[in-house]
Amino acid sequence: MKTKIAIALTGAATALTMLGGAAPAAGSELGSLQVVASVDERFQSYNVEMVEVTGGRFWAPYGGPADEVYRQRGPLDLTDPRLLGFAKALAPAYMRVSGAWSNNTYLPAEGETVSAPPAGFKQVLTRRQWRNVVAFSRAADAPIVTSFAVSTGTRGPDGVWQPVQAQRSADLTREAGGTLAAAEFFNEPNMPGAAQTLRTGGTMRVWTITAPALDSGSVRINGHAPALNAAGHLTGLTAAPASGRLRVPGQAIAFVAVPGAGNRACRTGQ
Numbered sequence: 001m002k003t004k005i006a007i008a009l010t011g012a013a014t015a016l017t018m019l020g021g022a023a024p025a026a027g028s029e030l031g032s033l034q035v036v037a038s039v040d041e042r043f044q045s046y047n048v049e050m051v052e053v054t055g056g057r058f059w060a061p062y063g064g065p066a067d068e069v070y071r072q073r074g075p076l077d078l079t080d081p082r083l084l085g086f087a088k089a090l091a092p093a094y095m096r097v098s099g100a101w102s103n104n105t106y107l108p109a110e111g112e113t114v115s116a117p118p119a120g121f122k123q124v125l126t127r128r129q130w131r132n133v134v135a136f137s138r139a140a141d142a143p144i145v146t147s148f149a150v151s152t153g154t155r156g157p158d159g160v161w162q163p164v165q166a167q168r169s170a171d172l173t174r175e176a177g178g179t180l181a182a183a184e185f186f187n188e189p190n191m192p193g194a195a196q197t198l199r200t201g202g203t204m205r206v207w208t209i210t211a212p213a214l215d216s217g218s219v220r221i222n223g224h225a226p227a228l229n230a231a232g233h234l235t236g237l238t239a240a241p242a243s244g245r246l247r248v249p250g251q252a253i254a255f256v257a258v259p260g261a262g263n264r265a266c267r268t269g270q
Contacts, residue, residue: 045094045142046087051101052076053133054123058101075129078136087140095142097133098187104151107168120153127172134178143181144173150186205239205257206246 051058055075060068077083087095106121107130108114117124137144148154148166155161166183173180211219219226224236239257248254 042092042094042142044090045096045145046090047096047098048076048133049099049101050097050105050125051099051123053078053097053129054101054105054125056101056123078132084136084139087136087142091141093140093142094145094181095133095137095140096145098145098147098184100187102147102187103149104153105149106153107149107165107172109168118153120151120155121149122151130169130172131176134173134176137178143179145182146180147184147187203241203243204246206242207237207239207255208248209253209255210249 049058052073053075055073057070058073060071064071087093101123104117104121105123105125106114106117107125108127110127114124133144136142146169148169150161154165170180207221209219209221217225221236222238222240224238226234226236229235242256246254246256
């Protein structure tokens with residue numbers, strides 16, 4: 001099902017009136033506007049921070065001391081019928097359960113009891129808490145979008161990420177009757193501190209794109225600014241050779257060409 005943008009605009013005008021804004025002129029006839037595009041019915045959705053589910057030190061609410069940044073917060077009560085009623089009014093939607101705290105949240109195995117986060121994690125998400133998320137999601141017609149833990153606790157001695165926590169989350173969601181509509185590998189992969197190290201074999205060619213500021217003049221490819229020469233050809237696109245372990249800085253996009261790659265999208269086009 002698609003939602004027509006013209007209809008959405010009419011709803012926005014009505015909402016503006018309810019909030020005390022100026023009502024549209026009687027002759028505006030917003031409903032008669034030509035439809036120019038449509039969006040998915042779940043386009044407007046909402047986010048629940050993982051730390052709001054687990055409880056923990058989270059952003060302080062407005063109205064506190066001017067210098068207060070964080071505050072210890074208790075877990076949300078996702079069984080609250082009033083909260084669920086508000087969520088149902090937003091349906092159909094997606095319920096995103098993620099946030100920076102999700103990157104280092106530990107989900108115990110069935111029957112496992114933990115009194116503190118294991119090494120390499122900072123929060124514990126109990127199985128009951130996640131079942132409550134799933135139940136809320138189902139009742140509110142809001143399939144879950146989430147992200148997985150990637151902290152040092154998820155990695156082996158060689159630093160390589162292990163899918164144990166991700167699989168555990170997917171399995172528990174399915175067991176509880178829920179749906180994972182989508183998942184990010186981890187929350188906000190463009191975070192400045194989210195540098196990643198890739199382990200590959202052979203010799204590669206790499207183009208790492210960075211842009212410290214949100215303007216075209218700050219874009220760099222392997223440290224060089226792309227430009228047009230006198231002949232109208234792009235310059236500054238030279239690949240950097242690499243092999244073994246490749247470190248990709250945060251706030252960067254890396255394209256890697258691997259000789260002999262079987263995936264058409266990864267071939268070097270030699």
